[in-house]
Amino acid sequence: MALANKFIPLIEFEEKEDCTYHLLPFRFVKLENDKYVVTNFVGEYLILHRRELDDLVHKRILSNTPLFYDLTSKHFISDSNSTVATDLLALKFRTKQHANSFFTSLHIFVVTLRCDYTCKYCQVSRQTEDKDSFDMTAITAENSLKHMFMSPNHSLKVEFQGGESLLNFPLIKHIVLKAKEINQTAKRNLQFVISTNLSFIDDEILAFCKEHSIHISTSLDGPEWLHNKNRPRPGKNGYATTISGIKKTSDFLGPDYVSPLMTTTEASLNHVKEIIDEYVSLGMHSIFLRPLSPYGFAVRTKQLEKYQMDRWLEFYKDGLEYILELNRNGYAFVEQYAAIILTKILSNSNSGYVDLQSPAGVGISAIVFNYDGRVFISDEARMLAEMGDNTFCIGDINLNTYEEIMLSPTLLDTLEQSATESLPTCNDCGFLPYCGTDPVYHHATQGNIVGLKAESGFCKKNMEIMKYLFKLMEDQETKLILQSWIRC
Amino acid sequence: MDTRASISFDTRVFNLLTIKAASIKFLDKASFDFSLDGHQVKVSIRFENPLNAEAFLADYRNEVLDQDLRAIISEETRPYRDIILANAFSRTSLIKE
Numbered sequence: 001m002a003l004a005n006k007f008i009p010l011i012e013f014e015e016k017e018d019c020t021y022h023l024l025p026f027r028f029v030k031l032e033n034d035k036y037v038v039t040n041f042v043g044e045y046l047i048l049h050r051r052e053l054d055d056l057v058h059k060r061i062l063s064n065t066p067l068f069y070d071l072t073s074k075h076f077i078s079d080s081n082s083t084v085a086t087d088l089l090a091l092k093f094r095t096k097q098h099a100n101s102f103f104t105s106l107h108i109f110v111v112t113l114r115c116d117y118t119c120k121y122c123q124v125s126r127q128t129e130d131k132d133s134f135d136m137t138a139i140t141a142e143n144s145l146k147h148m149f150m151s152p153n154h155s156l157k158v159e160f161q162g163g164e165s166l167l168n169f170p171l172i173k174h175i176v177l178k179a180k181e182i183n184q185t186a187k188r189n190l191q192f193v194i195s196t197n198l199s200f201i202d203d204e205i206l207a208f209c210k211e212h213s214i215h216i217s218t219s220l221d222g223p224e225w226l227h228n229k230n231r232p233r234p235g236k237n238g239y240a241t242t243i244s245g246i247k248k249t250s251d252f253l254g255p256d257y258v259s260p261l262m263t264t265t266e267a268s269l270n271h272v273k274e275i276i277d278e279y280v281s282l283g284m285h286s287i288f289l290r291p292l293s294p295y296g297f298a299v300r301t302k303q304l305e306k307y308q309m310d311r312w313l314e315f316y317k318d319g320l321e322y323i324l325e326l327n328r329n330g331y332a333f334v335e336q337y338a339a340i341i342l343t344k345i346l347s348n349s350n351s352g353y354v355d356l357q358s359p360a361g362v363g364i365s366a367i368v369f370n371y372d373g374r375v376f377i378s379d380e381a382r383m384l385a386e387m388g389d390n391t392f393c394i395g396d397i398n399l400n401t402y403e404e405i406m407l408s409p410t411l412l413d414t415l416e417q418s419a420t421e422s423l424p425t426c427n428d429c430g431f432l433p434y435c436g437t438d439p440v441y442h443h444a445t446q447g448n449i450v451g452l453k454a455e456s457g458f459c460k461k462n463m464e465i466m467k468y469l470f471k472l473m474e475d476q477e478t479k480l481i482l483q484s485w486i487r488c
Numbered sequence: 489m490d491t492r493a494s495i496s497f498d499t500r501v502f503n504l505l506t507i508k509a510a511s512i513k514f515l516d517k518a519s520f521d522f523s524l525d526g527h528q529v530k531v532s533i534r535f536e537n538p539l540n541a542e543a544f545l546a547d548y549r550n551e552v553l554d555q556d557l558r559a560i561i562s563e564e565t566r567p568y569r570d571i572i573l574a575n576a577f578s579r580t581s582l583i584k585e
Contacts, residue, residue: 022564022568023564023565023568024565025561025565025569025572026561026565027558027561028554028557028558030554041569041572053557054557057560057561086568086571086572086575087575089572090571090572090573090575090576090578093572093573093576094576094577097576424512425512425513428555428558428562452515452516454516454517455516
């Protein structure tokens with residue numbers, strides 16, 4: 001008798017034709033025509049027609065239909081008094097959010113502002129090679145390391161930026177060796193990346209990189225004519241130097257240790273296939289099709305005025321179509337921004353991409369130690385400072401404690417106003433589980449960190465790309481290719 | 489092409505917050521004035537650039553309907569959002585007994 005009482009009566013499992021259900025939290029966004037993307041509390045989705053959405057909200061979905069089963073299994077509705085649905089949603093939500101508790105992982109060290117290039121879109125104010133006063137000092141570097149090891153995150157990544165970071169290679173060596181010395185007791189998972197144009201790469205530097213497993217990130221904007229147009233190097237062929245450097249580095253460290261990145265300019269917009277072909281010709285299997293940011297020389301040279309987000313989106317979609325064609329023809333190639341978004345759509349994994357987090361990843365996922373000791377909430381904030389806007393400086397590493405920097409009112413206010421769940425327009429958007437906000441971008445383009453999303457290039461970019469990916473996934477063959485890009 | 493348009497809604501069908509929420513979505517194209525006359529809210533629209541008013545109003549009406557659905561969902565699911573979040577954070581030290 002006691003055993004029989006433990007089971008729910010059989011009648012509870014029978015189909016109920018006139019079953020009523022209650023709604024669980026969900027959002028929706030129009031995809032196209034009368035199709036909507038409907039997302040539950042943790043980002044699981046269904047594509048519904050407008051009438052189905054209306055029927056769903058007004059309790060007209062019948063219990064013996066495939067749609068009812070989909071809605072129940074994906075926790076859009078619940079038809080019983082059981083707490084299983086809410087328990088599972090809570091568990092999934094906790095999984096998605098748990099990475100926030102790990103705190104700052106990426107620490108950017110701007111070791112110099114000196115550079116040998118004159119890139120038109122440069123997002124930092126660069127100085128010529130002979131100005132030593134723009135190098136980070138050893139004391140600033142060591143104070144920055146002390147701050148870094150105060151982060152509770154078990155994984156710490158050091159990224160060296162510039163200017164041209166290899167112009168201060170002695171300091172890079174000092175930082176790496178000092179970090180490893182501290183880590184003998186700290187026992188963290190340490191990673192190092194050097195961002196460089198590869199002009200000064202040599203055997204000594206490569207040997208050091210190999211010894212300490214340092215990755216190299218460089219810039220390659222496309223074929224020779226485009227790369228040299230975007231990134232002129234006075235007196236020399238920048239493209240030839242970059243290609244030679246990539247090959248040398250790849251041969252020495254291994255192909256997985258070199259990652260080129262491209263930046264889009266007005267000149268790039270009609271040549272996305274040539275840009276992708278350039279990466280394919282080097283044996284690369286991925287590209288990050290990046291838009292132009294509104295910082296640094298990009299504004300001063302009015303690059304931004306030369307094209308709008310619509311044109312960039314055409315460029316992006318053409319590029320993505322071409323990449324899918326490469327995949328269908330047997331060459332595995334990934335577009336990295338799509339991969340980041342697809343990871344958020346198709347898995348419960350947090351991709352860790354700072355610009356698509358809520359709250360924004362500024363300070364709490366990534367932080368920047370400038371050459372002069374100033375600390376910024378993001379690399380974009382540093383770029384803004386080089387334009388004369390110091391809004392997002394949160395302290396001086398040589399003067400302020402860890403608590404003073406990380407509890408800076410500037411940082412806390414920015415974080416508080418970057419939680420998409422409480423931002424107008426974002427809070428009821430169907431793409432909220434996949435998206436974030438960029439407070440520095442909105443400050444730079446609209447003068448306030450929340451921004452009016454109807455006028456936001458950041459919002460437009462993400463909405464269009466996400467809609468495009470959902471449309472692409474309606475084709476099963478394409479969906480299989482896109483699923484293979486997920487990073488877990 | 490038009491530079492202005494107007495449309496009215498019955499507040500017994502759509503509440504004012506719903507209409508305002510719909511209007512926010514179009515702030516890149518237009519500015520909005522609202523006035524009440526009994527149960528009617530009149531929305532006066534001024535377009536930033538001339539465009540087809542009928543096409544705009546069709547999209548606007550659909551957005552009002554969408555916002556109305558969102559309001560229903562938000563109201564009905566409020567307690568479940570609280571339960572889910574409370575459950576999600578129940579094992580941290582952030583919630584006081």
